[in-house]
Amino acid sequence: MGNRLEGKVAIVTGGGSGIGEAICKKFAKEGAKVVVAGLPEDPVEDVVKEIQETGGVAIPFSGDLSSLANAQSCVELAVKQYGKLDILINNAGTFPETNMLSDFTEEAFDYLLKNNNKTVFAMSKAALPELQKTKGNIVTAGSESGILGIAQNVPYGASKGFNHAFTKGLAAEQAQKGVRCNVVAPGPIDTGWTHKETGPMDSQMEKMVTQATILGRRGTPEEVANVYLFLASDEASYVSGAVYPVDGGTLIAKGPAGELAADSMKKQPKEELDLEHSKESHTSVRK
Template sequence: MSGRLTNKVVIVTGGGSGIGEAISKKFAREGAAVVVVGLESDPVREVVDEILAEGGRAIGYLGDISAQEVAEACVKAAVQEFGKLDILVNNAGVFPATAELDQYPVDAFEYMIKNNIYSVFMMSRAALPELQKTKGNIVSAGSEAGQMGSPMITPYGGTKAWVMTFSKGLAVEQAKHGVRVNCVGPGPIDTAWTHKETGPMNQKMEKNTVAGVPLGRRGTPEEVANVYLFLASEEASYVTGATYFVDGGVTISKSAAGDEVPSHLKQEPTGSLNLQHSKEGNTKVREEAAASMS
């Protein structure tokens, strides 16, 4: 434990699986007290137990944070347990469907608006009074799809573009309070979302997703968490309003460059985190977090 976040208190939304699990465990290893946030069906309790078993500090918080009262209660729980709030990681998000727009399920679109946009708005709004006290920061989940757009997941890319633009405006607005705001833009990461067996992609989409990566492979959740750690730490004290892409070069690529990468360079790094829930992401409409927007 190198202690880059020693004595910091962080909320990680969607912290029980996929990239969120890696962020929770990475931040805990760096000395932060972590509030792992998720839905009832997420492995939040398991992740908290795994952090505690490694000597870290963590509590779980279960609830639908797209609701104002739940988001406010989440922030209150963090402050009551640990005395303050230094960092908000808006990682929670959903990826429930793939289809051309004229066939895209309306309930899946509403589900994304609620869980990809409302959750970021509500948690940021609720956290700001505490972050202003500590001169803290917010790091939110954008996406390469929010930068470039992506066929078959056009509505998803739109929700991530909102997060990235929202973060830029918030960074300027909150600078006078000493609060930094940034985004991380993952590309294809080795989670439930990018495998046809565990997410909504079909075989062709999965193949094309990886082939379009110049580095020739998916990224790992830990590789993404490393960038979240930098942005949340004092090492990034002069960084605000930025989006750091962790995408293997997808956003600068114009071809299937990944097909040219030799097999020995396509091996994922082993990493050091004990990740048990990488393939448990939110890839379908769950009743506990669904609601009509009409």
């Protein structure tokens, strides 16, 4: 166990799988008390049990966090259980469909905005009164596609661009209240989203997103969680309003750069976290 978040209380939305699971386990390992929040169908209770079995402290919250009432209940649970709230991680999101815009369904678009944007709005609004008390911080999930845009999923990139601008505005607004706000912008990460068997990508897109990185591979959930840890910790005390790419160099790649990467760059690092749900995909359109 580390101590970089010793004494801190954190809510992590979308904490049941993928990057969210890694953030929850990394934060707990570093001493935080974690509220693992997700939709009712997400394995949040499994993640809580796994954290507790390794000596960490965590509780679950299940609910649709795009509802302000549910968001407030989640914050109230954290404060009731642990006495305060220091960190909000707006990780929840969805990647429901890949299609040309002319074929992109309205149902998928509405679901995208609900989960990628309204949840960020509701959770941030609900958490701010408590974060102002603790001089805490918010870290929100963006994407390299929120900077570059993304073909065959134009609305997804736009939803992440919203999160970038939302966070920058919130950082400027909340500095006077002592609250920092930042964005982590992943590229292709080794979760259910980026495999054709478990997500909406076809084989061509699956290959394309990997070769668009200069490292020639997907990132791991733990590699992303490491950046969340830094931004959420006191080590990032002079960082606010920033968008941190964790994209394997996607933003500077030119052409199929991954083909040229050294074999050592393409090899994923050995992970320390026991991630049981990294390949689970919760991306289907739900009403």
